Amino acid sequence: MGDKHFYMNLAIQLAESVVGQTSPNPAVGCVVVKNGQILGMGAHMKAGEPHAEVNALKQAGEKAEGADLYVTLEPCSHTGRTPPCADLIIEKKIRRVFIAGLDPNPVVAGNGAAKLRNAGIPVEYGICEQQAEKLNKFYFHFMKTKKPFITLKTAVTFDGKTAASSGNSKWITSDEARLDVHLYRHRHDAILVGINTVLYDNPHLTTRLPQGGKNPIRIVLDTHLKIPMECNLLNDNAALTIIVCGKHANKQKRRAIEEKGIKVKKMSAEKIEIEPLLDWLGEEQILSVFVEGGSSVHSSFIDSGFFQEMIMYMAPKLLNDGKGTSAFAGIPKQSLQDSIPLVFKSIEQIGPDIKVIVEPMER
Ligand SMILES: Nc1c(/N=C/[C@H](O)[C@H](O)[C@H](O)COP(=O)(O)O)[nH]c(=O)[nH]c1=O
Numbered sequence: 001m002g003d004k005h006f007y008m009n010l011a012i013q014l015a016e017s018v019v020g021q022t023s024p025n026p027a028v029g030c031v032v033v034k035n036g037q038i039l040g041m042g043a044h045m046k047a048g049e050p051h052a053e054v055n056a057l058k059q060a061g062e063k064a065e066g067a068d069l070y071v072t073l074e075p076c077s078h079t080g081r082t083p084p085c086a087d088l089i090i091e092k093k094i095r096r097v098f099i100a101g102l103d104p105n106p107v108v109a110g111n112g113a114a115k116l117r118n119a120g121i122p123v124e125y126g127i128c129e130q131q132a133e134k135l136n137k138f139y140f141h142f143m144k145t146k147k148p149f150i151t152l153k154t155a156v157t158f159d160g161k162t163a164a165s166s167g168n169s170k171w172i173t174s175d176e177a178r179l180d181v182h183l184y185r186h187r188h189d190a191i192l193v194g195i196n197t198v199l200y201d202n203p204h205l206t207t208r209l210p211q212g213g214k215n216p217i218r219i220v221l222d223t224h225l226k227i228p229m230e231c232n233l234l235n236d237n238a239a240l241t242i243i244v245c246g247k248h249a250n251k252q253k254r255r256a257i258e259e260k261g262i263k264v265k266k267m268s269a270e271k272i273e274i275e276p277l278l279d280w281l282g283e284e285q286i287l288s289v290f291v292e293g294g295s296s297v298h299s300s301f302i303d304s305g306f307f308q309e310m311i312m313y314m315a316p317k318l319l320n321d322g323k324g325t326s327a328f329a330g331i332p333k334q335s336l337q338d339s340i341p342l343v344f345k346s347i348e349q350i351g352p353d354i355k356v357i358v359e360p361m362e363r
C-alpha cells in the first residue's frame with residue numbers, strides 16, 4: 001500500500017471516530033506529514049467548531065511549512081460557521097494536498113481544490129474515495145437531494161411477524177441485535193415511529209449504548225394526535241421530540257402537547273404524505289432518519305419510494321400466528337411484477353439472530 005493510501009486510511013479512521021456527532025456537517029479527518037513523520041492529526045468534532053484541517057495544522061505548528069496534507073474531504077473555501085480551510089492551508093505553506101473526494105456541497109464543490117492549485121499547491125484526489133464517501137453517505141445524499149437519508153429498520157420472527165395477534169412484541173430479537181440497533185440510533189440525526197408503536201410499546205427511542213451516545217431527535221407520525229399525554233416521549237425530556245399531525249388534528253390537543261415544550265408539526269394535508277415530510281425535515285437540517293416502524297409507517301415509506309436502506313433483523317423464532325402483525329402492510333398488489341426490486345448488501349449473524357441489509361435497486 002503506497003504511503004498515500006497509508007496516510008489517507010489514517011485520516012479516514014479519524015473521520016470514522018466522529019461519525020454521528022458532526023451533523024449537519026460531514027465527518028472529516030486530516031493528517032499532516034513531512035519526510036514520513038506525522039506532524040499533526042485532526043478530526044472535525046462538531047458543527048460550528050474548527051474543521052479537521054484546522055485541528056491538524058494547529059498540532060503541526062510552524063513545522064507544517066513544506067509538509068503534505070491528507071484530508072478525507074475537499075478543504076472548504078467558504079466561510080460558514082468557520083473560516084475557509086483552503087486559505088489556512090495556503091498560509092501555512094503546505095507543499096502538496098491529497099484529498100479522498102470532492103465536497104458535494106455546491107458552495108464548495110471544486111472551489112477548494114481550485115483555490116489551492118491557483119496558489120501553486122498541487123492537489124491529488126480520488127485516494128480511498130469510496131471509503132470516504134461511504135462514511136458520509138447521509139451528508140452526500142442530503143447535498144444531492146436536500147432530503148434526509150432514510151434507513152428503515154424492522155425486527156421480525158422467522159415467519160415475518162413483528163408482533164403476535166395480541167400486540168405483544170417483547171422481545172423478538174436478542175439483546176445483541178437490539179444493541180446493534182442503538183448504534184444506528186446514535187448515528188442518525190432522527191428516529192421516527194408511527195403512533196401505533198407509541199400506543200403498543202410506549203418507547204423512549206433513546207440511545208442506550210454502554211459507551212453512551214447521542215439521542216436522536218424523536219419524530220412520531222400521529223395524524224389525529226392520538227398520542228397519550230402521559231407517555232414517555234411526552235414526559236421523559238430525553239431528546240428533542242416532534243409530533244407530526246394532519247391538517248384537521250384537534251387544536252386543544254396540539255396546544256396541550258406544545259405546552260409540554262414538545263414541537264407539533266401540522267402538515268398542510270389531511271394525511272401525512274412522505275415527500276412533503278422529507279422536504280420539511282431537510283429544511284430543518286435533519287440529514288438522516290432511522291425509521292423504526294411500525295409496519296404501516298414502513299409501508300408508506302416503501303410505497304412512496306423514499307428510502308435508501310433497509311435493515312431487517314430476523315429471530316430464530318416461529319410465531320406461526322396467522323393473525324400476527326406482518327412486517328409490511330402496504331397497498332394490495334396484483335402481481336409479483338409490482339414488487340419492489342432490492343439488492344442484498346450484507347447478511348450477518350448477530351447473536352442468535354441474522355441481520356440483512358438491503359437497498360432499493362436503482363431503477
Ligand atoms: N420488539 C422489538 C423491537 N421493537 C421496536 C419498537 O420500535 C419499540 O417500540 C422500541 O424498540 C421501543 O424500545 P425503546 O424504549 O425505544 O428502547 N425492536 C427490535 O429490534 N427487536 C424487538 O424484538
Ligand SMILES: Nc1c(N[C@@H]2O[C@H](COP(=O)(O)O)[C@@H](O)[C@H]2O)[nH]c(=O)[nH]c1=O
Pocket residue numbers: 024025026027028029043044047048049050051052053073074075076078079080081082083085103105108
Ligand atoms: N467538516 C468539514 C468541512 N465541511 C464543509 O464545510 C461546511 C460547513 O462549514 P462551517 O459552517 O464553516 O463549519 C460543510 O457543509 C461542508 O461543506 N469542510 C472542511 O474543509 N473540513 C471539515 O472538517
Ligand SMILES: [Zn+2]
Pocket residue numbers: 051052053075076077083084085086
Ligand atoms: Zn474547512
